[in-house]
Amino acid sequence: MVEPIRQRKIIHVDMDCFFAAVEMRDFPELRDKPIAVGGPANSRGVISTCNYEARQYGVRSAMPSSEALRRCPGLILVPGRMSVYKAVSQQIRAIFARYTELIEPLSLDEAYLDVTDCHQCRGSATLIAQRIRAEIQAETGLTASAGIAPNKFIAKIASDENKPNGQCVVLPEQCAAFAAALPLRKIPGVGPRTAERLAEHGLQNGADVLKHSPERLHEWLGKFGPVLYQRAQGIDPREVQPHRERKSVGVETTVAEDLRSEQACLDKLMSLLPELARRLGEKPFKGLNVKLKFSDFQQTTVACQGNELAPSQLAALLHTGYLRGEGKGVRLVGISVTLASHSSPQLSLL
Structure with a gap:
């Protein structure tokens, strides 16, 4: 049986709003005021986390601090305490x-x-x-x-x-209906460009995905297509993995419109650093990796050794990768670190 x-x-x-919540707990004078944990605006700083008061002004994680202050002039910027x-x-x-x-x-x-x-x-x-x-x-x-x-x-x-x-x-018994009603942008893996491509085929939510076969979705999205088909049914066979040994930590973003200059790519790369720092915590790392995906979906990764997220080093990696595109637009920018098994200096966003 x-x-x-x-x-x-x-x-x-x-x-x-974890980082911001810790700051408001430790410094009660910050409560009920719009605050954000992030770098100063005059040094290309970006927002790591903000509280809900700041979000009412449109302030968001990964936003340049200068833009956050423009949207919310009374925003209080707090340096992080990792x-x-x-x-x-x-x-x-x-x-x-x-x-x-x-x-x-x-x-x-x-x-x-x-x-x-x-x-x-x-x-x-x-x-x-x-x-x-x-x-x-x-x-x-x-x-x-x-x-x-x-x-x-x-x-x-x-x-x-x-x-x-x-x-x-x-x-x-509610999973299928819950997934079917989800806007596609809420499904992990569906970035702005993927959502745009799906919208061109009339797909806006999970129910729309199920009108097509996994094979058709594979034609449109590659290996992510069948995964999306499963998610649209509320299916996810992955187990909780408590002892998974992670070899890297990274973050990437697909932009709504192709980036057409190296500087635009660098700005986007720097905006990812707070989220990378949040995911990394104080895990020691030994290598840096910058990933670019071009408008024709070809991608490249440039790596080097290092245990600090130094902007100059990241800019050099990006420069190498950008030249490989031979002038093509960039649709995805990513950054990751290769984890080390031994202690190393604390993460710093220089």
Whole structure:
């Protein structure tokens, strides 16, 4: 007799404007004021995280500080304190560990938890998420949001539904309808250009994707096509991987319109640094990598050794990669670091 497949219970916990929230906790005079963690405007600084007051003015992560100040003249820029954020992250991780060993951190401020075998709270993933969020607030003074679902993809999307300080539950029988109603831009992997290409074929949401075969989607999107077909059905077979050894950490973005100059590419590259720093935390690294994808979908990666995100070194890598495009527009810019297994100097955005 074939045993039925056991339904997973996955929680995605995402801290609310984490870096900014830590600053408001430690410096109460900043509360109720628009603040952002980031570099100064006069040194090509960019925003790492901002609070919800700042977001009301259109300030967003990865935005140049100069643009953020233009949109919100009263914005208070706060330099980051990575060692503090890391310490708080460890506190939060310890709370997770009270409920499960199956914890897959994505960055300092978010993680997947598999609570399928957790017997606390009568085994209810909804109640476990509520208790975890309550303990985080009681012990750190910070709020978190959560998504609860039978797989990682739906849980991650759901955690953003009721932010800040809320949670969203998607039951197994609701996954297909939930995914079908999703705007395609909410599905990880669908950037501006991919969404534009899909819109040209009349695809706006998950339900539209299912009107086409995986083979047709493969013709349009390459190997991501069949993945998108699965996601549009609310399917994600990936397991929570607590012991996954990461070899690199990176961030990339696909632009709405091709970048037509090396300087435009450099500006976009520099705007990615705060998000890379957030994902990296204080993990030591030994190599830098810059990735470019050109308008004809050919791509190139330039790498070198190094343990600091020095703008001059990144600019040199970008220059080498840009020349390989022979004047073609650039549709994607990415930066990553190769992780080291030994200690090295703390990350610095020079």
